[in-house]
Amino acid sequence: MICIIGVNEIATAAAITCFHSGQRVWLYSRNGDMPLRYQVTFAEAIHQDVKTVENVTASLLPPELLSEQSGTQAERLAAATRFLWQDRKLPLLYQIDFETAREALQPEVIIDTEPGDPVSRIDQAALVIGLHPGHRAGEHCHLSIAGELNYHLGRICLPGNELPSPAADKHFFNDPFAYCQTPLEGLWVALKSPGEEVRYQEALGKVNDIEIRSPYDGQIWGICHSGRFMPARSSVAQIYQGPASDAYRDLGFREKAIARAMLEAVLCYKQ
Missing domain, CATH: 3.40.50 (Rossmann fold)
Structure with a gap:
């Protein structure tokens, strides 16, 4: 077991x-x-x-x-x-x-x-x-x-x-993901869903009615559920910076x- x-x-x-x-x-x-x-x-x-x-x-x-x-x-x-x-x-x-x-x-x-x-x-x-x-x-x-x-x-x-x-091992693969953080704490409301494409400065969601905008272009592979209380500087979205695809639906390699x-x-x- x-x-x-x-x-x-x-x-x-x-x-x-x-x-x-x-x-x-x-x-x-x-x-x-x-x-x-x-x-x-x-x-x-x-x-x-x-x-x-x-x-x-x-x-x-x-x-x-x-x-x-x-x-x-x-x-x-x-x-x-x-x-x-x-x-x-x-x-x-x-x-x-x-x-x-x-x-x-x-x-x-x-x-x-x-x-x-x-x-x-x-x-x-x-x-x-x-x-x-x-x-x-x-x-x-x-x-x-x-x-x-x-x-x-x-x-x-x-x-x-x-x-x-x-820190000692520099042989890393390129990480294709970027993360968007909220600068303030509060109740999160998502305006986007996994799989959607997002553009630079487009709103991902709101914290206490203040829009949290994407600092990147890309495809949303992960985003916080609405209704969660988010501490300041916590990640609210995971953005894939490669070509958009259906791969966001699957577990990764x-x-x-x-x-x-x-x-x-x-x-x-x-x-």
Whole structure:
């Protein structure tokens, strides 16, 4: 059984890849953050109950099973998770303490994809996989997967085998994306949708009725959901600066490369 922490693009790609290989997978979201490219992630299941990406569906646990009076909380969590697996869906646990969920479901493998401080600890599963460089092998996890956009992408990092820091390694691919930030905090209302083309100084949305304009030409691949309170200097849109296409609908090569490396690590562990 595999627990994947996060509902971002990498977590979604890892969940789909592991699911197609026959693994039992459940997802855990710490804070319900909605990524900019929400349309290609399982994050929308937090607000819509279910979300399908690449013909794989993630679902929140059925509330009627969690509210049953019989059994302990751990037994109800396990029963609700099994119910969704039998329906060929990926269970998504949200607003549940991670340690409670972990003790109830006892995953063999934990894959932590969330940025910042790791949610998991190295002693919480037989195999804990993190994302380099934020998660250090041997300290936060047993191994980590290189996630930087360079020629190390997807490499499995073991303890004592760390990769060069991004500052020391100049061999990066060109990043075709630019990000638009809001200079002030407030309630965000989007005026554009993923896939739309945008021109320099065209309004992307509003914060407290003040227009936030694009500093770039390009195609919108990700944009914040309306109704979110945005801190100052936070990203509200991801803009692709290459030719417009339908590729915004799909997970990218970076996420898929990381996901395949994560599956490789899982399969090697299970041999």
